Amino acid sequence: xxxxxxxxxxxxxxxxxxxxxxxxxxxxxxxxxxxxxxxxxxxxxxxxxxxxxxxxxxxxxxxxxxxxxxxxxxxxxxxxxxxxxxxxxxxxxxxxxxxxxxxxxxxxxxxxxxxxxxxxxxxxxxxxxxxxxxxxxxxxxxxxxxxxxxxxxxxxxxxxxxxxxxxxxxxxxxxxxxxxxxxxxxxxxxxxxxxxxxxxxxxxxxxxxxxxxxxxxxxxxxxxxxxxxxxxxxxxxxxxxxxxxxxxxxxxxxxxxxxxxxxxxxxxxxxxxxxxxxxxxxxxxxxxxxxxxxxxxxxxxxxxxxxxxxxxxxxxxxxxxxxxxxxxxxxxxxxxxxxxxxxxxxxxxxxxxxxxxxxxxxxxxxxxxxxxxxxxxxxxxxxxxxxxxxxxxxxxxxxxxxxxxxxxxxxxxxxxxxxxxxxxxxxxxxxxxxxxxxxxxxxxxxxxxxxxxxxxxxxxxxxxxxxxxxxxxxxxxxxxxxxxxxxxx
Amino acid sequence: xxxxxxxxxxxxxxxxxxxxxxxxxxxxxxxxxxxxxxxxxxxxxxxxxxxxxxxxxxxxxxxxxxxxxxxxxxxxxxxxxxxxxxxxxxxxxxxxxxxxxxxxxxxxxxxxxxxxxxxxxxxxxxxxxxxxxxxxxxxxxxxxxxxxxxxxxxxxxxxxxxxxxxxxxxxxxxxxxxxxxxxxxxxxxxxxxxxxxxxxxxxxxxxxxxxxxxxxxxxxxxxxxxxxxxxxxxxxxxxxxxxxxxxxxxxxxxxxxxxxxxxxxxxxxxxxxxxxxxxxxxxxxxxxxxxxxxxxxxxxxxxxxxxxxxxxxxxxxxxxxxxxxxxxxxxxxxxxxxxxxxxxxxxxxxxxxxxxxxxxxxxxxxxxxxxxxxxxxxxxxxxxxxxxxxxxxxxxxxxxxxxxxxxxxxxxxxxxxxxxxxxxxxxxxxxxxxxxxxxxxxxxxxxxxxxxxxxxxxxx
Numbered sequence: 001x002x003x004x005x006x007x008x009x010x011x012x013x014x015x016x017x018x019x020x021x022x023x024x025x026x027x028x029x030x031x032x033x034x035x036x037x038x039x040x041x042x043x044x045x046x047x048x049x050x051x052x053x054x055x056x057x058x059x060x061x062x063x064x065x066x067x068x069x070x071x072x073x074x075x076x077x078x079x080x081x082x083x084x085x086x087x088x089x090x091x092x093x094x095x096x097x098x099x100x101x102x103x104x105x106x107x108x109x110x111x112x113x114x115x116x117x118x119x120x121x122x123x124x125x126x127x128x129x130x131x132x133x134x135x136x137x138x139x140x141x142x143x144x145x146x147x148x149x150x151x152x153x154x155x156x157x158x159x160x161x162x163x164x165x166x167x168x169x170x171x172x173x174x175x176x177x178x179x180x181x182x183x184x185x186x187x188x189x190x191x192x193x194x195x196x197x198x199x200x201x202x203x204x205x206x207x208x209x210x211x212x213x214x215x216x217x218x219x220x221x222x223x224x225x226x227x228x229x230x231x232x233x234x235x236x237x238x239x240x241x242x243x244x245x246x247x248x249x250x251x252x253x254x255x256x257x258x259x260x261x262x263x264x265x266x267x268x269x270x271x272x273x274x275x276x277x278x279x280x281x282x283x284x285x286x287x288x289x290x291x292x293x294x295x296x297x298x299x300x301x302x303x304x305x306x307x308x309x310x311x312x313x314x315x316x317x318x319x320x321x322x323x324x325x326x327x328x329x330x331x332x333x334x335x336x337x338x339x340x341x342x343x344x345x346x347x348x349x350x351x352x353x354x355x356x357x358x359x360x361x362x363x364x365x366x367x368x369x370x371x372x373x374x375x376x377x378x379x380x381x382x383x384x385x386x387x388x389x390x391x392x393x394x395x396x397x398x399x400x401x402x403x404x405x406x407x408x409x410x411x412x413x414x415x416x417x418x419x420x421x422x423x424x425x426x427x428x429x430x431x432x433x434x435x436x437x438x439x440x441x442x443x444x445x446x447x448x449x450x451x452x453x454x455x456x457x458x459x460x461x462x463x464x465x466x467x468x469x470x471x472x473x474x475x476x477x478x479x480x481x482x483x484x485x486x487x488x489x
Numbered sequence: 490x491x492x493x494x495x496x497x498x499x500x501x502x503x504x505x506x507x508x509x510x511x512x513x514x515x516x517x518x519x520x521x522x523x524x525x526x527x528x529x530x531x532x533x534x535x536x537x538x539x540x541x542x543x544x545x546x547x548x549x550x551x552x553x554x555x556x557x558x559x560x561x562x563x564x565x566x567x568x569x570x571x572x573x574x575x576x577x578x579x580x581x582x583x584x585x586x587x588x589x590x591x592x593x594x595x596x597x598x599x600x601x602x603x604x605x606x607x608x609x610x611x612x613x614x615x616x617x618x619x620x621x622x623x624x625x626x627x628x629x630x631x632x633x634x635x636x637x638x639x640x641x642x643x644x645x646x647x648x649x650x651x652x653x654x655x656x657x658x659x660x661x662x663x664x665x666x667x668x669x670x671x672x673x674x675x676x677x678x679x680x681x682x683x684x685x686x687x688x689x690x691x692x693x694x695x696x697x698x699x700x701x702x703x704x705x706x707x708x709x710x711x712x713x714x715x716x717x718x719x720x721x722x723x724x725x726x727x728x729x730x731x732x733x734x735x736x737x738x739x740x741x742x743x744x745x746x747x748x749x750x751x752x753x754x755x756x757x758x759x760x761x762x763x764x765x766x767x768x769x770x771x772x773x774x775x776x777x778x779x780x781x782x783x784x785x786x787x788x789x790x791x792x793x794x795x796x797x798x799x800x801x802x803x804x805x806x807x808x809x810x811x812x813x814x815x816x817x818x819x820x821x822x823x824x825x826x827x828x829x830x831x832x833x834x835x836x837x838x839x840x841x842x843x844x845x846x847x848x849x850x851x852x853x854x855x856x857x858x859x860x861x862x863x864x865x866x867x868x869x870x871x872x873x874x875x876x877x878x879x880x881x882x883x884x885x886x887x888x889x890x891x892x893x894x895x896x897x898x899x900x901x902x903x904x905x906x907x908x909x910x911x912x913x914x915x916x917x918x919x920x921x922x923x924x925x926x927x928x929x930x931x932x933x934x935x936x937x938x939x940x941x942x943x944x945x946x947x948x949x
Contacts, residue, residue, distance in 0.1 A: 001747065008740055019846050019888060027842070034798055039799075
């Protein structure tokens with residue numbers, strides 16, 4: 001009977017071998033994947049086992065950590081003025097994961113990032129606990145406050161950029177939410193979180209309108225159209241006659257007229273006059289004359305149709321579509337199927353203000369290790385050149401006229417040169433929904449151009465004319481610019 | 490001549506008893522769990538646990554007494570089995586105690602387990618003392634069959650726990666898993682039955698397409714057992730036990746008859762049975778589904794299977810350290826019994842888990858070696874049956890928990906919490922030790938042969 005016994009012995013050996021191979025597969029080959037699986041609760045336990053690093057604005061932390069005594073998680077995220085900063089920080093919740101800066105820099109904030117290897121190793125030898133690093137942002141606390149307070153109870157967003165570097169100075173979105181309310185994992189946190197979702201709150205407080213919502217840009221898009229006209233040599237002089245008829249009929253239609261808001265002097269107006277009064281007929285004609293291809297190319301130089309604008313939080317793609325002639329003419333006045341995020345329109349203003357050079361927008365200046373060593377430093381990058389310096393001067397000059405004596409007078413700041421453009425975008429079928437009030441602008445001091453800003457306010461049902469952007473949005477832009485300029489001094 | 494050409498590696502004459510080797514290894518088998526105990530205490534509370542002295546004395550005493558009894562009543566027994574069983578049992582106690590530190594996993598079970606382990610060792614000693622010769626068991630062949638059938642059928646009349654009817658509840662005493670004992674008793678029956686019938690099964694058969702087809706009356710028993718194991722599966726929804734008994738029977742038949750055709754029949758029948766049952770038994774279907782999709786989310790939550798996988802993955806190569814894992818996350822059925830391997834994997838890592846699997850492997854191969862060394866067919870069959878059952882059980886449980894095969898409810902021998910299991914496995918080791926003692930005992934010196942002397946005279 002020994003022969004079969006030996007075979008059974010081999011068989012049993014193979015059974016054990018199979019088990020050994022399997023545990024090697026699970027614990028060695030698949031080990032890391034299983035260990036870091038997002039559903040593996042140990043990941044979250046680890047994440048909240050030490051105080052998280054902070055997100056810094058103007059040298060001060062806008063986040064914090066507090067100990068909790070409930071459940072597996074030792075520390076909980078706290079936010080200072082969470083509602084104001086939520087569009088910048090995002091949230092980090094024990095129960096609902098994290099997003100935006102909190103998520104993108106999770107490795108640095110928890111201290112597990114490979115770039116912190118050295119500091120971790122030192123901690124290991126000195127017996128110190130693992131600590132998280134900090135994320136230093138480019139934001140300007142005063143500008144952010146001005147933006148957030150300016151929006152107040154209205155639904156809208158503000159994006160402000162330093163045109164010379166691309167540094168984001170303000171990023172506000174209202175209505176907002178306080179990430180502290182659901183940072184933990186109790187039933188109360190779950191209730192707070194669910195209450196903020198779209199199905200229970202149609203105002204979508206968790207939507208980051210400054211980066212993630214696209215709107216029809218309305219008349220503010222005329223700045224892009226004017227730039228396209230100059231860049232493509234359609235006009236050279238902003239004060240010359242544009243030979244625009246009034247009324248103007250949309251091309252390829254059987255007499256469909258493009259109307260102006262009110263009775264304004266748009267017949268044969270110069271670019272300056274057209275922008276000052278916000279003439280639809282003039283800019284519709286420019287867009288039609290240039291054609292879809294050239295308009296689209298210019299818009300793309302300003303950052304449209306780019307799905308990869310990472311600040312590092314990704315901004316939604318702003319669209320200037322391929323379209324037929326009448327639609328393209330309408331797009332020239334920001335009223336067709338082109339859409340833009342507030343950040344995108346701030347980029348338009350900043351490119352004009354920066355002599356035609358568009359800088360890549362960013363909001364993380366440095367990543368700092370727990371021992372305060374700088375792990376990563378952002379260097380400003382040029383993104384594109386939508387305008388030549390001469391043409392940039394020309395566009396600046398007509399935008400300054402808008403603020404001096406046009407629709408944007410409420411953005412005037414004494415002693416400072418301000419250029420801007422108002423916009424009121426109709427939306428909904430047959431214009432039935434409330435319009436969006438827009439304002440984009442920049443401010444120049446004798447030291448440079450420290451700020452460009454875009455403001456959008458949704459749904460003010462009282463105003464439907466082009467002055468709406470000037471009345472509602474321009475004062476907010478003005479206070480943001482003032483806050484930045486005062487900080488400069 | 491006869492002694493040097495023996496095909497077994499153990500000589501028939503003069504095998505050293507190796508009792509001192511056993512004692513030295515027992516010291517390690519006691520020390521390792523004691524250190525592990527201290528380690529858990531330090532990790533959980535930062536202090537040496539208060540019970541460490543009592544625990545080490547208790548475990549040391551158990552091992553010491555067991556050693557003395559083996560020395561006295563089974564002096565030639567295999568020296569490795571007792572230390573391995575002690576080490577596994579000791580580590581099992583530590584892991585259960587460690588899991589007791591997690592309040593969310595239910596009431597403390599380590600004290601009970603310690604009591605059952607003591608009882609198991611007592612049972613082990615009683616067998617060694619009172620069972621002078623394993624061949625005595627041969628007399629109880631048919632009684633064993635009846636007892637095994639009763640034990641197997643009994644759980645049908647008791648309520649199921651967690652979807653499997655494998656317990657019988659005795660009021661006041663708690664619950665008992667008769668399958669564990671049936672494993673040993675049925676091996677005794679098979680060994681007795683096959684020893685008598687092996688020639689008939691091996692020789693009286695027709696050849697058909699390269700396979701030996703046995704006669705119907707000889708094929709009868711295997712079909713009966715097959716049907717019985719399927720019935721256990723269907724009525725008690727106990728996948729593991731039915732697989733164990735069927736596998737056990739096929740292995741023993743193969744060894745007894747030396748006919749490969751039995752293996753082929755066995756595989757065909759079990760495959761057919763498994764497919765047939767899986768098509769209408771939802772319990773089995775769930776297990777197979779979980780096996781194929783281990784990380785699937787259920788109602789947005791993480792399943793137990795996934796939790797076990799995460800435990801293994803998070804343990805990595807060296808583990809998180811005793812007491813420093815998150816075994817409490819496996820909240821489901823049985824973190825202290827079926828799923829205890831997940832905690833082992835997480836806290837002592839791949840290295841520790843492989844060491845434990847190798848200990849099982851070693852124990853199994855020592856059992857098979859005993860079968861090889863045994864001089865009587867009944868002893869051979871019984872020891873291969875017991876080792877085979879043990880091996881299948883280890884494979885089915887460890888394979889199930891690590892996701893190698895679909896999960897079936899059985900306990901990891903010695904390691905897992907469960908009174909019946911620990912007692913039955915100590916009894917199993919005791920019987921194997923008894924057989925190996927007989928096998929390794931020096932044969933009486935051969936009587937001088939007058940023939941041999943004459944031959945030598947003729948030699949030039």
